[in-house]
Amino acid sequence: MNQKPDRIIIFDTTLRDGEQSPGATLNVDEKLLIAKQLARLGVDIIEAGFAVASPGDFEAVNRIAQTVGTEDGPTICSLARAVKKDIQTAASALKPAAKPRIHTFIATSDIHLQYKLKKTRSEVLAIAEEMVAYAKSFVDDIEFSPEDAGRSDPEFLYQVLERAIAAGATTVNIPDTVGYTTPAEFGAIIKGIKDNVPNIDKAIISVHGHNDLGLAVANFLEAVKNGARQLECTINGIGERAGNAALEELVMALHVRRQYYNPFLGRPTDSEAPLTNIDTQQIYKTSRLVSNLTGMLVQPNKAIVGANAFAHESGIHQDGVLKNKLTYEIMDAQLIGLNNNQIVLGKLSGRHAFGARLKELGIELSEGDLNKAFVRFKEVADKKKEISDWDLEAIVNDEIQQA
Ligand code: KIV
């Protein structure tokens, strides 16, 4: 039987599904920078790419496997369709990783079978079984996804999962590919799988979801209550169309409301043990790094990492917070690594403090670029008493990225 984790496994797919966001392309060096930061953040698994998709994706998976996929680092994963060539390419890109995982998938909804795959259910069953076994001939750690599970016939889903587990899948991932389900429905799908797939105890149940109706995080939290133990998510929720479930929202919901979720993981309600391995202090920095490198701006009212997430505008709220933060804050900004050092930058700040704050924001500049940005910073600081993190990013964007 597979060892059941007593915590929630965080599977980050920023570099695979996240990079599928329109307009968000990353080069190999940028992917490597993000992967290193994801390892510092403490994610358990990095889906580094889709190795067969392009030579660039292959190289990114391979270099991340080599550099970040060390014995004490995260598991490194590559996506592969349930096709031999994809699986061989994923296995070859993952060779240097100490803990490699192949994630193979095939659609199971009738809509996908009829219009996309043009295959019968029994053909899909056979392919899933055969390709999981084939992937298993390369690595032990196999994840299988029935794509569009959210719209699949549950009875067929149970059969496919049973066969995939029998063939060697150690994680079965349930994707709500088109973000169609509601939390109660998604929770019921996970419960149905637990109750009806006879060998489900041999695998970890994972969930993957898109945000077309803005429900991905809520769906995942309901899935956790029903037995899901791996969450697939991206930094800032980037991804196909409306994006994926946001890592920072899931992690902080599980952290802030841990007393509510503890019993679902078989823990005493008042346990203070973290529910994930994530170092929450690294969240803000990771968010900024991903936003800066992908060019995908974070909306100001975005939960956890948006510019306004910890801002209080109305007089009544400001008054309350000054008297006691608990009046209007359910978490401390320092928990996500925001304004950790309390240094306020202004016109008297030196180049060192300026560079250090940029580093905390995930912005690493060359010596020359740092000097250029510092000159601009001094000009802005002359006009403004205090320079916010948003000012700093604007300075860097104006001076460096558009130069
Ligand atoms: O959304 C989806 O179904 C996917 C699969 C490849 C897991 O991204």
Ligand code: ZN
């Ligand atoms: Zn997806």
